[in-house]
Amino acid sequence: MPRRIVSAVQHIGHRVIESIWRLGYASRFFILVLLKSGTSLRRFGLVMRELYFTGVLSLIIIVVSGLFVGMVLGLQGYETLQKYGSESAVGTLVALSLVRELGPVVAALLFASRAGSAITAEIGLMKATEQLAAMGMMAVDPVARVVAPRFWAGVISMPFLAAIFSVMGVFGGYLVTVVFIGVDEGSFWSQMQSAVDFRFDILNGFIKSCFFGVAVTAIAVFEGYDAPPTAEGVSGATTRTVVTSSLVILGLDFILTAFMFRGVS
Amino acid sequence: MPPEVLIEVNDLSFSYDTRPILKGIDMSMRRGQVVAIMGGSGSGKTTLLRLISGAIQPTSGHVKFAGEVVHELNRDALFRLRRKMGMLFQFGALFTDLSVFDNVAFQMREHTNLPESMIRDLVLMKLHAVGLRGAHQLMPNALSGGMARRVALARSIALDPMLIMYDEPFTGLDPISLSVIGNLIRRLTDALGMTSIVVTHDVQESLKIVDYVYFIADGVIAAQGTPKEVRESVAPFVHQFVHGEEDGPVPFHYPAQTYQEDLKLEDTFA
Numbered sequence A: 001m002p003r004r005i006v007s008a009v010q011h012i013g014h015r016v017i018e019s020i021w022r023l024g025y026a027s028r029f030f031i032l033v034l035l036k037s038g039t040s041l042r043r044f045g046l047v048m049r050e051l052y053f054t055g056v057l058s059l060i061i062i063v064v065s066g067l068f069v070g071m072v073l074g075l076q077g078y079e080t081l082q083k084y085g086s087e088s089a090v091g092t093l094v095a096l097s098l099v100r101e102l103g104p105v106v107a108a109l110l111f112a113s114r115a116g117s118a119i120t121a122e123i124g125l126m127k128a129t130e131q132l133a134a135m136g137m138m139a140v141d142p143v144a145r146v147v148a149p150r151f152w153a154g155v156i157s158m159p160f161l162a163a164i165f166s167v168m169g170v171f172g173g174y175l176v177t178v179v180f181i182g183v184d185e186g187s188f189w190s191q192m193q194s195a196v197d198f199r200f201d202i203l204n205g206f207i208k209s210c211f212f213g214v215a216v217t218a219i220a221v222f223e224g225y226d227a228p229p230t231a232e233g234v235s236g237a238t239t240r241t242v243v244t245s246s247l248v249i250l251g252l253d254f255i256l257t258a259f260m261f262r263g264v265s
Numbered sequence B: 001m002p003p004e005v006l007i008e009v010n011d012l013s014f015s016y017d018t019r020p021i022l023k024g025i026d027m028s029m030r031r032g033q034v035v036a037i038m039g040g041s042g043s044g045k046t047t048l049l050r051l052i053s054g055a056i057q058p059t060s061g062h063v064k065f066a067g068e069v070v071h072e073l074n075r076d077a078l079f080r081l082r083r084k085m086g087m088l089f090q091f092g093a094l095f096t097d098l099s100v101f102d103n104v105a106f107q108m109r110e111h112t113n114l115p116e117s118m119i120r121d122l123v124l125m126k127l128h129a130v131g132l133r134g135a136h137q138l139m140p141n142a143l144s145g146g147m148a149r150r151v152a153l154a155r156s157i158a159l160d161p162m163l164i165m166y167d168e169p170f171t172g173l174d175p176i177s178l179s180v181i182g183n184l185i186r187r188l189t190d191a192l193g194m195t196s197i198v199v200t201h202d203v204q205e206s207l208k209i210v211d212y213v214y215f216i217a218d219g220v221i222a223a224q225g226t227p228k229e230v231r232e233s234v235a236p237f238v239h240q241f242v243h244g245e246e247d248g249p250v251p252f253h254y255p256a257q258t259y260q261e262d263l264k265l266e267d268t269f270a
Helices: A002-035 A038-042 A044-054 A056-084 A087-128 A131-137 A142-181 A185-195 A198-226 A231-260 B045-052 B075-082 B100-111 B116-129 B145-156 B175-192 B203-209 B227-232 B236-243 B259-263 B265-269
Strands: B005-016 B019-030 B034-038 B060-065 B085-088 B163-167 B195-200 B212-217 B220-225
Touching: A002 A142, A002 A198, A038 A044, A038 A142, A044 A056, A044 A087, A044 A142, A056 A087, A056 A142, A087 A131, A087 A142, A087 A185, A087 A198, A087 A231, A131 A142, A131 B085, A142 A185, A142 A198, A198 A231, B005 B045, B005 B195, B019 B045, B019 B195, B019 B212, B019 B220, B034 B045, B034 B175, B034 B203, B045 B060, B045 B163, B045 B195, B085 B145, B100 B116, B100 B145, B116 B145, B116 B175, B145 B175, B163 B175, B175 B195, B175 B203, B195 B203, B203 B227, B203 B236, B212 B227, B212 B236, B220 B227, B220 B236, B227 B236, B259 B265
Parallel strands: B034 B195, B034 B212, B085 B163, B163 B195
Antiparallel strands: B005 B019, B005 B060, B212 B220
16 A cells, blocks of 8 residues: 555656656747747748748638627627617627637637647658658758747737637627627727727737737647657647647636736726 | 778767667778668667767767767757768658759758759759659659659759768668669769768668678677678678578577467476
8 A cells, every 4th residue: 555655656756747847848949949030030931931821821710710709799798788778888898808808819729729730740740750850961950940930920920810800700799789680880889999998908919819829839839849750649749739728828818817907997 | 092081980889878779880981982781670770870960979989070070069060061961861751841843952042042043953953863853843742752762862962962871761662763772872972972871671782782881780790891792791690681581690589488388388288
């Protein structure tokens, strides 16, 4: 019995040490990516190419999801607000929910699933098929040439995707409440305009999406670069990217919200 | 005067953790030579290539390439040195997001300021040398295994290196592709005046094209010589390897307790 307890404690200790070591390794890798970003800035074409793969190709899922999330928000908001005769405030509800929270968070979750997993799988497969080793043998640093452009493309794409998600969501809410249900169009837009503050709502939402962009892409490139060069290794790394990114997005959202909206009534 | 020595390997040892892989290897390779490194799977052949290219550090000893001790160089100096080296990976390791043309042009674009018109001519010349000028627009996924390796060969000679290392270049090829790759290695080495190191299992194909052979077994050089000496060798390991014999110094059976003990025959007949 005591031997089993010792073994269990050893196991937990080993896991904790391993997790801390991995966190340190990931942090060092993140700093390395930042230090080797010069190539990405000098040859912005490399980033532009990745912007297409991570940003443009994520558009369809962002646009469709944003539209439906906005439609559902509009529908639910209208159902509740009309009981109090405040259905004209539905525009405010939809806009604030999207700009402050759902836009950055849901867009980041979708981005992690669509682009984050693709980045990890691509870098992981490049490693498994010795493409990264071949690049190193050609005296080209794979972190500068492969990892950094993907990282910056993700960081740049994320705020735009979050903004597009929010815009589509507002449009979805407008479609359901104004066009289909018949809420007054003037009060829908005017209440929204007066309630949404640029500094507290739009700017904070933008800052959140920047943080999420850095977090998701940093996790994605690290997991890909660190993936064991086997089929199982790449598949495990892809799963870890989605799971870790999602948890980090939600955790970061709470922390950022606590700081941003402290004392705002 | 004998040709200049390009690579000197002196008393080179390497261990993974505490497990020794290479133990006191000595080698010397001259310009213009095609040298084969042979040995069973896991004998440390690929590790030796990685040591020569500076991808890993030796436990002791050193590798000198063109007069420079590879593992003593800092990262920038190592990358400068690697511009004089090429490597052909086992399955080509072509960049799958780039076309054949862009794969071969990769190093030229990364390391030179040549105008695009000159890069185009150079790439087509390199592809012509491996017989694939007509395939320059294809993507790597449209190539057969042999074609992919020929493109990788064209890519590795893009900057006219002094040395090319080939990691199992014959694996998984049909007889025609195998012969083509073998002849290309010899022809390009002679035409460009470089040195080639071929890590391979394929005894018959490599003995046709190489100038010198090293056999590695248990982390040491078990035998070495010219292809003629190797073919005529009576050393048990070399004889077994060259003639593909099932049993010999490399046993057929993995070490185990006796067959009778495993089948518990003594109990049955007791």
